Amino acid sequence: MSSSYEKISRNDDGEAEQTHSKAEQLLSSHLNKFQMKLALALAMAMVVFVAVHVAFIQIPIYSESALSSTDALNGPRTTVAAECLSPNLEEKLDAIISNSRQIFLTMPAKGAGTHSFQFTRECMQEDYPDYNFWDMQQAFNVPAFAEQSFRDSPKVPPILSGHLNHDKKLVNLIVNSPRQDLIIYIHREEESRKQSGIKYIAAKRICSKKHPENSDAFPKDSLISLNDTHCIIDEEEFLNLVKTKHTEIGTGGVEILTCDLYDAIEQNEPNMIFINFLQVDQLLKVLAKHYCPELLDEMNLKEDRKLARMAKGRKRRVETKGETLTYLQLKSGETVEMHDWLNDKGAALDWALQMNQAGSCQAKTRHMEDELFRCPDEMIKVSSEASKNWRRR
Numbered sequence: 247m248s249s250s251y252e253k254i255s256r257n258d259d260g261e262a263e264q265t266h267s268k269a270e271q272l273l274s275s276h277l278n279k280f281q282m283k284l285a286l287a288l289a290m291a292m293v294v295f296v297a298v299h300v301a302f303i304q305i306p307i308y309s310e311s312a313l314s315s316t317d318a319l320n321g322p323r324t325t326v327a328a329e330c331l332s333p334n335l336e337e338k339l340d341a342i343i344s345n346s347r348q349i350f351l352t353m354p355a356k357g358a359g360t361h362s363f364q365f366t367r368e369c370m371q372e373d374y375p376d377y378n379f380w381d382m383q384q385a386f387n388v389p390a391f392a393e394q395s396f397r398d399s400p401k402v403p404p405i406l407s408g409h410l411n412h413d414k415k416l417v418n419l420i421v422n423s424p425r426q427d428l429i430i431y432i433h434r435e436e437e438s439r440k441q442s443g444i445k446y447i448a449a450k451r452i453c454s455k456k457h458p459e460n461s462d463a464f465p466k467d468s469l470i471s472l473n474d475t476h477c478i479i480d481e482e483e484f485l486n487l488v489k490t491k492h493t494e495i496g497t498g499g500v501e502i503l504t505c506d507l508y509d510a511i512e513q514n515e516p517n518m519i520f521i522n523f524l525q526v527d528q529l530l531k532v533l534a535k536h537y538c539p540e541l542l543d544e545m546n547l548k549e550d551r552k553l554a555r556m557a558k559g560r561k562r563r564v565e566t567k568g569e570t571l572t573y574l575q576l577k578s579g580e581t582v583e584m585h586d587w588l589n590d591k592g593a594a595l596d597w598a599l600q601m602n603q604a605g606s607c608q609a610k611t612r613h614m615e616d617e618l619f620r621c622p623d624e625m626i627k628v629s630s631e632a633s634k635n636w637r638r639r
Contacts, residue, residue, distance in 0.1 A: 327617055327632055327635060328520070328614070328617050328618075328626040328627060328628055328629065328632035329626060329627040329629070329632075330617070330620075330621035330622070330623075330625075330626055331519070331621065331623060331625040331626065331627060332621050332622040332623040332625070333622070335528065335623045335625065336532055339529070339532045339625075340532065340535075340536075342428060342517075342519070342627070343428065343532060343533065343536050344536070345426070346426060346427065346428035346517065347404065347426040347427060348402075348404055348406070348423075348426070348427040348428070349404060349405045349406070349427070349428045349430065349533070350386075350406055350407070350419060350423070350427065350428070350429045350430065351366065351405065351406070351407035351408075351430050351432065352386065352407070352408065352409075352410050352416060352419070352429065352430065352431050352432065353407075353409060353410065353431065353432035353433075353434075353523065354409065354410060354433075354434060354439060354496070354497055354498045354499055354501075354502055355409055355439070355443055355493075355494050355495065355496030355497055355498060356434060356439045356440075356442045356443045356446065356494055356496075356498075357409075357432045357433065357434040357439060357498075357523045358432050358434075358523040358526040359407070359408070359409045359432075361526065361530075362407045362432065362526060362530070363379075363382075363383060363407050363408070365407075365530050365533075365534075365541075366379070366382075366403070366405050366406065366407040367379045368538070368541060369405060369533070369534060369537055369538035369541060370403040370404075370405055370537070370538075372538075373403070374399075374401065374402075374403045376399055376400055377395070377399045377401075377402070377403055378395055378398070378399070381394070381395045382395065382406055382407070382408055383408045383409065384408075385406070385408065386406075386408035386409065386410060386415055386419075387408070387409075387410065387411045387412070387415050389418075404537065405533060405537060409496075409497075410497060410502050411496070411497045411501075412497060412501060412502070413501060413502050413503070413504040413506055413507045414506070416429075416431070416502055416507055416510075417506055417507055417510045420507075420510045420511065420514050420516045420518070421510060421514060423516060423517075425515075425516075425517055426517070427516075427517060428517050428518070428519070429516055429517065429518045429519070430518070430519045430521060430529065431518065431519070431520050431521070432521055432522075432523050432526055433499060433503075433520050433521065433522060433523065433615075433618065434498070434499070434522070434523040435499075435615065436498050436499050436500055436602075437592075437593075437596075439498050439499070440495060440498060440595070440596075440601070441588055441592055442494075443493075443494040443495035443496060444488060444495060444584075444588065445572070445584055445585075445588070446494045447487065447492060447493060447494055447495060448477075448479060448484070448572045448574075448584055449477075449570070449572050449584070451493065451494075452468060452469055452477070452479055452484075453469070453472060453477030453479070453570050453572055468480050468483035468484055468487070470575055472570070473570075474570065475570060475571065476570060476571055476573060477570045477571070477572050477573065478573045478574075478575050478581055479572065479573070479574050479575065480574075480575055481574045481575060481576050481577070481587075482577065484574060485599070488595070488599065488601075489599045489601070491601070499611060500601075500602045500604060500605035500608070501604050501605065503607070503610075503611045503614070504605065504606045504607055505606040505607040505610075506606075507607075508607055508610050508633050508636070508637070511628060511629075511630055511633045512630040512633045512634055513630070514630075515629065515630045516628070518627070518628040519625060519626065519627055519628065520614065520618055520625070520626050520628055521618075521624065521625045521626075522618060522619065522624035522625070524624065525623060525624045525625060527545070527549060528623065528625075529625070530545065531545055531546075571583060571584075572584040574587050607637075609636075609637075610633070610636040610637055613635075613636040614626075614636050617632075617636075
């Protein structure tokens with residue numbers, strides 16, 4: 247009896263152990279399937295994440311046309327670059343100028359401002375003899391001049407031009423210009439602009455024999471020697487003038503193209519073009535075609551002469567034949583010609599004298615320059631979206 251019971255018990259235990267073993271195998275199988283599904287889901291999620299990251303976040307935004315994509319959360323979005331006016335520059339400028347009632351030519355110091363002003367006066371003075379074009383220069387920076395000039399003139403010329411001495415002046419122009427007005431900002435890369443101003447002040451103001459009255463505006467100790475062939479300036483005194491951004495060194499892109507200026511563009515969507523100062527003759531020829539075609543022959547002649555000089559390999563310099571050469575006397579007593587001095591020390595000038603402290607949003611300006619200089623004719627139509635895009639980069 248007992249032996250029979252023991253056999254039954256052993257059989258029951260074996261069946262229990264067998265059942266338990268099957269349950270463990272079944273559970274293990276389910277776990278393995280779950281782990282495989284989880285691993286597959288994670289892998290798919292990673293693939294989707296990488297695809298979205300590449301497609302929507304890492305899109306390069308250097309094209310000259312709009313790049314569109316779809317944002318998974320916010321729907322369609324667009325990244326917009328400034329419109330390059332090349333190719334067919336003249337055709338595009340024709341269309342813009344034809345649809346503009348008032349045109350403002352603006353620029354920093356040493357940004358083709360004198361050239362633009364002379365063109366404006368020659369182009370406009372016959373039809374607007376009562377307008378004071380000399381006050382026009384001040385009108386861009388002194389609101390009282392703008393109002394008085396407006397009150398005193400029977401009619402206002404459709405082209406006005408002037409230097410800017412502060413970002414607020416261009417901001418005010420943007421805020422107070424209706425969409426039919428065209429604002430053109432003639433841009434010059436800051437290091438090039440500043441060095442041109444430095445050479446001009448030395449050669450044409452401190453060392454000028456044609457206009458000796460200019461020298462009165464500078465410290466007497468700055469001029470060491472002046473004769474028919476050489477002008478020697480004390481470096482220490484000259485650097486004091488450079489640091490204060492005296493006259494033509496003046497206000498440049500650092501002070502004009504600020505965060506406030508870009509904000510004004512984004513908030514007001516002005517009808518606005520940026521142009522490299524080297525291309526200003528192309529712009530003026532299109533303006534002449536619309537407003538003073540009688541000047542075109544003379545402008546074409548000047549351009550032909552310029553091209554002929556370039557073909558012969560001549561380079562334009564401040565110190566041309568027959569003019570006094572400019573030198574700086576260093577603390578050591580050594581004298582260095584201005585061109586060589588700028589080559590030796592010019593690259594560190596901004597850092598040493600802290601000349602860009604007033605600037606802001608310089609990253610936006612550099613991205614704007616990337617688009618401007620990449621455009622074959624170096625003219626771009628600015629928009630609020632383009633300005634925002636410069637910030638995102």
